Amino acid sequence: MKLKSKHSPQKNRKMVGIILLLTTLLVFVVLAGRLIKIVASDEVSGVSLKEKTKELYNGMDKISAKRGSILDSSGNILAEDSVSFSIYAVLDEEYVQTDGTKLYVEEKHRETIANILHTHAGIEKSLVIKQLTPQKNEAGDLITTVEFGEKGNGLNFDVKNKIEDELEKKEISGIYFREGKKRLYLNGKFASYFLGYTSITENEEVGMMGIEAAYDDILRGKEGSVIYQKDKNQNSIPGTEQVIEPAQDGAVITTTLDSLLQLKLEELLQETADKYKPQLITASLMEAETGKLLALSQRPTFEPETLAGLDEESAVWLNLLTEEDYEPGSTMKPFTMAAAMSEGIYDENERFLSGQLEFYDVSINDWNNGEGKGEMTFRQALAWSSNVGMVTLEERMPEKWQEYIELFGFLKSTDIKVANEVSGTVQTGTPVDRAMTSYGQAISVTHLQMQQAYTAIANEGKMMKPYLVEKITYPDGTEEVTNPEVVGTPISKEVSERVLEYMSDVVHDAEYGTGNQYAIEGISTVAKTGTAEFSENGIYNKQSYLHSVVQIAPKEDPKYIFYMTIKAPTLDGTTANDIISTVSNQMLTRAMTLRESN
Known part of the structure; x- marks a missing residue:
């Protein structure tokens, strides 16, 4: 038996139409309400339409x-x-x-x-x-x-x-x-x-x-x-x-750089590097009375604009004057002399036997394979650069000498405001280690620490902080000026003057002086040469050396300190002092000439 619908097909169609109409009206009302809300608030889901329009047409x-x-x-x-x-x-x-x-x-x-x-x-x-x-x-x-x-x-x-x-x-x-x-x-x-x-x-x-x-x-x-x-x-x-x-x-x-001096230094170092093929060179010229660095450089180097020189396998990424420490050798000896004078355990006329000194379980040898130069005074010991003479003095003041190492600033960075500056080290484990520091071994320093320490000798005992930035000028016109800074007085004026006198012997003593090449006609100069074995993987290299010199001018009223190191140059019949003096003499002559012309 078939069941009949309550409604006829016409009524069903009418009802469906009504439902569709009501649904359409409801959707229209919802959309209209949404549109009115958007227009009124100018936002969609919390996002401003006005801001979005700005972003579209404004950048x-x-x-x-x-x-x-x-x-x-x-x-x-x-x-x-x-x-x-x-x-x-x-x-x-x-x-x-x-x-x-x-x-x-x-x-x-x-x-x-x-x-x-x-x-x-x-x-x-x-x-x-x-x-x-x-x-x-x-x-x-x-x-x-x-x-x-x-x-x-x-x-x-x-x-x-x-x-x-x-x-x-x-x-x-x-x-x-x-x-x-x-x-x-x-x-x-x-x-x-x-x-x-x-x-x-x-x-x-x-x-x-x-x-x-x-x-x-x-x-x-x-x-x-x-x-x-x-x-x-x-x-x-x-x-x-x-x-x-x-x-x-x-x-x-x-x-503080003087372009005329800096360009000259770059020229001389490049000539030296090209001719003698050393592993490394460092050099700087400092104003003795203030600590201003007037010129400084190193080899290898690079072109800052193109970075040519840093794109090579052998490129050096370190600022060698501040980021690498090394054993300085005999350029440390004037500080040993200064300490001995200051402590009153030194007589310049006292004599000792150079050559060899048995010290605990080792033999301390002078630079000519321990042959020495017979008896000499302690003043002559500096001119001739006797290791035996320096150790003899150190034995008389072992604890005090370690204090002077710190007083001269060798275990503290110069704080020159460049990255990764190192502080240096000293070996104090045995009496032999401590004795070796008197002639520049078993102690590591930086180039600028040496420059800073030598200002005490050149500047009446006052040790000047090295600096490279003269002033900073801000956009509003205000200036921040760097003033010379005394960072210590390790020795007296009298001691500094005596050490300068002895360093003059290095240049002018025909018999004992080891640095006669550093005499400059018309300019009174003093100097101290140095030759140090350098350690590679804990083993001292007996075949090549780090050569160095400090040269100060003029002697009577020091204005400039020039310090240079050169590592393992190809000598070919010449000497390290011949190489370095070619640079240092020209730099000091140029500096003195420019000073007189100003």
Whole structure:
């Protein structure tokens, strides 16, 4: 038996229609309510439509701050930021301003643009025409922005302005410039490890070595920001830029370096490196009364702008004057003499037998294989550089001598404000170790520690802190000036004068002096030479040596201290003192000549 529906088909269809109508009305009401809410609140899911519209048609970019320059002591630029430009063209015919002004390259202007770019930037006309002719990419889309190869990059202000002026006169649009930044080092190899270099990291210029790294936070300045309008293709519309926060340029750092002296030093060191092929060279010229570093360098070195020299397998990544310590050898002996004089356990006329000294379980030998030079006075011991003489003095003041090592600053970094400066070490495990420090073995120092210690001898007992930064000039005009700083008085004026007198014997004593090459005509100089075995993997190398000299001028009123080390040069019949004196004598002569002319 069939069951009949309560409703006829017509009624069912009517009911379905009513339900659909009500559903449609409900959806309409919900959508209308949502739309009204959006219009009223200007938000969707908490996101502001107004802000999104701004983002669509407005852009914001950072304004790079100009990195502060680094200057020499006379204000000459050593390192500075340089702006360069890359040229590009827009070919998109929809790239127009709201008033209809065309901002793209028109076909009728291609030949003229080619002539302009060839005249001022040297870009081949055929390349310009080719680039300005619309082409499609692999996806079949029109290429709307083009560049012009290597010659279209790295343009300076002058070229950019000439191109822009000529395009403006001819009312040609569509050619634009992207601004870039490059750090320039105007003198090439010039105190490279102390000036340092910069690298672009995450679109920021960052100091990577030397002053560039140590003072990076004040050199880099502070970025600003600019807003601009964008077209429908999200390209910026020229002329709509508005600075909302100006950039603040970095501080300017004035160094103590004298460019005339520094360039001379670089020239002399390069000649020495090329001729004698040493493993390493370090050299510096310091103002004795203040601690100012006037010139300093090392070999191997590198070009800060191109990093040529750091891209080799044998590259040295250390600032050898501050980051590497070494056993100085006999240039330590004037400090032993100064300590003995200060402690009153020294008589310059007392005699001892040079050559060999049995000391505990070892034999202390003088530099001529222990042969010695017979009996001599302790004053002659310094001129002749006797190890036996120094150990004899150390035996009389073993504990006090260790104190003088610290008083002369050998176990503390000079704090010259460059990265990774080391402090040096001293071996004190046995009496033999402690005795060896009196002639510069079993103790490790840095180049600048030696320079600092010698200021006490050259400057009436006052030890001056070395410094490289003369002043910092901030964007608001305020200055932070570095003043000379006395960091200790390890010896008296009288002792310093006596040590200088004995160091004069090194140069001028015909019989005992080991540094006659350091005499300079017309300039009274004093010096102390040094030759030290150097340790490799804990074993002393008996075949090659670290040679060094400290030379001070003039003797009567010291103005300059020159210190140089050279490791394992190829001597070929010459001597280390001949090599070093060629550099040091010229540097001191140049310094004294410049001083007299000022």
